[in-house]
Amino acid sequence: MNFVGTVHTLWLREIKRFTRNKGRLVGSMAMPALFLIVLGSGFGSVFRYRGDTTYAEFIGPGIVAMSLLFSSMFGGMNVLWDKQFGFLKEILVAPVSRIAIMAGQTMGTVTTSMVKALVFLIALLAGGLVRSDLHGLLLALVFMFLISASFVSVGIAFASRMTDPHAFPLIMNFLIMPVFFLSGALFPLDRVPEWLLVTTRMNPLTYGVDGMRFALGAPSQFSPWLNLAVLLVFWIGTTLVGALLFRKMSV
């Protein structure tokens, strides 16, 4: 069977499962909304940064990136459940390439993660916390795709080597939290101590968050080209590692 057909089949399954679970969509909105509302209101009064940018406006793009980070990394969970419930055997015994399976699984999770993040982004736009034009939104979509696809591959890479679906969230949280907090999503990076600056610069999500800020009209620090370049390299890297581990996975 052809590559595109397999990717489409896997993608379609992901979408069906997603649309069937409205509760999960609503549930996935809760955490970013909480961050935005509580942090936005709580720190709003003490935040002074580059003119009239409010704190909620400052963290808005970062919270969209957070939503992507969470749902993308946890996408690996689907692979683990498929392992647990045996469905992975059905997929792996079919006459299709593993790379196509991995690509389909990735595209499915990227789609659902982006839908969740987009719903949140639209809410931000409606609330006036984000000001952007069509070009900005299109650029934001590119950044959202790169963030999501990269971290889906990270999640799948871990899931390929694991068997216990209960251990997966623990490990993911262990990774997600530092990646998020050290990304500059919650604070500007031009006034932080040296050690924090170095750490955040090594974090690929920093460039995703900064790119999102640029695209969505919030103050950014790096050139959008640098942001795009770093994310592209990160995406290619994680995809290669993810594909390698997914290929070697046994059931």
Place this chain on the structure above:
Amino acid sequence: MSDGIARGTISITSLTKVFGNLTALKAVNLEIGKGELFGLLGPNGAGKTTLISILATILPASRGTASVCGHDVQKEQEAVRRAIGIVFQDPSLDDELTGHENLDFHGRLYGMRAGVRASRIDEVLSLVDLSQRRNDLVKTYSGGMRRRLEIARGLMHRPEVLFLDEPTLGLDPQTRRKIWIYIKSLKDSFGMTIILTTHYMDEADRLCSRVAIIDRGEIVALDSPQNLKARLGGDVLLVDISDPNPEFVEKLKENAELRSVSIQDGELILTVTRGESFVPRVFETAHALGVAISEVSMRKPNLEDVFIQLTGREIRDEPSIEPKDRVRIYRQGRRK
């Protein structure tokens, strides 16, 4: 291979599988012909699933070769996968999709066009009596319905070879009987080669044209169920004694008519040439030694007796079998 010998649909040559320090398959050789309904019979942990997994390309072999429909299972995985259907021992459905969606997913993965997919789904669903439930989520299905859906899925792409790994494990007797009927009709109407693993002796006996008895990674017997039982010959006597006196067994063994003895739950299982004439001997011997006999019954040998004679163990003695399965096999053994 061009060795001049007509090769079967499945051809296995000195296939070995080693997991760490456990040898799951020991140099297995086997040829299975086109259209056979072939049984791999043995206790849990005997190596049946390992063998099927290697044939289905989901497990690499340690040594040896195997081919399915002329394709090497190690080197031509995609060709093998195209030719086979498999119903795994453990469930492998997406229970957040409907029955129809599970089949549609399968059809797409096997590259079937939309029209073929739709008609094939109708066909296999009616074959397993699930047409009415096609649009229900699989999580609302009972165990038997799931099993039937999996069998239907294995048939969707009309494989040349169908593997059924313990197709009736954990099902109630009524559902088991129904699934047996499906399996038989598959062979009759599609002429496909079916390889079935089971640790239910009656299942192999009823369904299979040929059976390989597999124990601890080795094929210990290979023949039709009829021939296997005939080879054992005679009758099986079940002697219930209060006290399994070793001397009693030794005395009985002096008779040339006695072929094998085993003890299970305080019951002697004797294989003898002629049951009718051996029963008086049993009583005479018991009387001489003062052994109390509470019950004697006689039956024709079944595959389980063949297994006992070949391995010296009961198939149900394997510790990995769940207690409820033990009881079931035991009762069925006694009913005959």
